[in-house]
Amino acid sequence: MKYEIKLITRFIIALFSLIFFKIYYLIFTPLTVYPIYFLLFLLKYSPILGENTILISSIPLKITIIPACIAGSAYALFTLLLLLTKDITWKKMLKIWLLGSFLILAMNITRLTILIIIFLNFNINYFETLHLFFWKFLSTIYVVFIWIFLTWLFKIKTIPLYSDLKYLIKIMKK
Numbered sequence: 491m492k493y494e495i496k497l498i499t500r501f502i503i504a505l506f507s508l509i510f511f512k513i514y515y516l517i518f519t520p521l522t523v524y525p526i527y528f529l530l531f532l533l534k535y536s537p538i539l540g541e542n543t544i545l546i547s548s549i550p551l552k553i554t555i556i557p558a559c560i561a562g563s564a565y566a567l568f569t570l571l572l573l574l575t576k577d578i579t580w581k582k583m584l585k586i587w588l589l590g591s592f593l594i595l596a597m598n599i600t601r602l603t604i605l606i607i608i609f610l611n612f613n614i615n616y617f618e619t620l621h622l623f624f625w626k627f628l629s630t631i632y633v634v635f636i637w638i639f640l641t642w643l644f645k646i647k648t649i650p651l652y653s654d655l656k657y658l659i660k661i662m663k664k
Contacts, residue, residue: 497576497654504573507566514562518595523555525599530606546610553606561598564633565591571637576653578646586640593636 507513519542527544530537538545544553568590572583601624609617640646 500573507569514565529603564594571650574650576648
């Protein structure tokens with residue numbers, strides 16, 4: 491595929507991924523809620539599953555998994571980094587997206603399960619402190635780490651947006 495067509499296609503898909511941002515929540519909400527429910531069940535917390543809620547029957551506590559908990563912005567950031575990177579084939583892009591999304595999902599399920607267990611077994615202060623630490627500090631670093639790891643793993647040598655701009659400037663100078 492000619493470079494210019496692929497560039498325009500990548501940018502259009504990136505734009506649509508931002509316009510239809512809610513798609514990340516439609517995809518990843520059930521992929522997040524069900525494993526958490528299953529893990530809490532395995533850990534003998536006697537959970538009862540609602541649509542986006544988990545009721546802990548032994549305490550009567552209802553835990554609602556709100557959209558911010560799903561980390562849609564992490565998937566969106568990762569998707570944008572991928573789509574704005576020059577010289578990646580569509581097949582490789584799909585592989586990277588699937589692996590990166592799985593890594594984000596696995597960490598998010600782990601994070602939410604740990605937070606729920608801390609909330610159930612300790613006081614609210616521990617929960618709030620750890621929640622803010624995960625949310626404000628670790629989440630962005632984790633997405634960047636995944637990006638760096640996957641660019642190393644898949645031997646990507648270009649930089650998102652910069653490599654395209656550099657190439658376009660080079661063409662315009664000719």
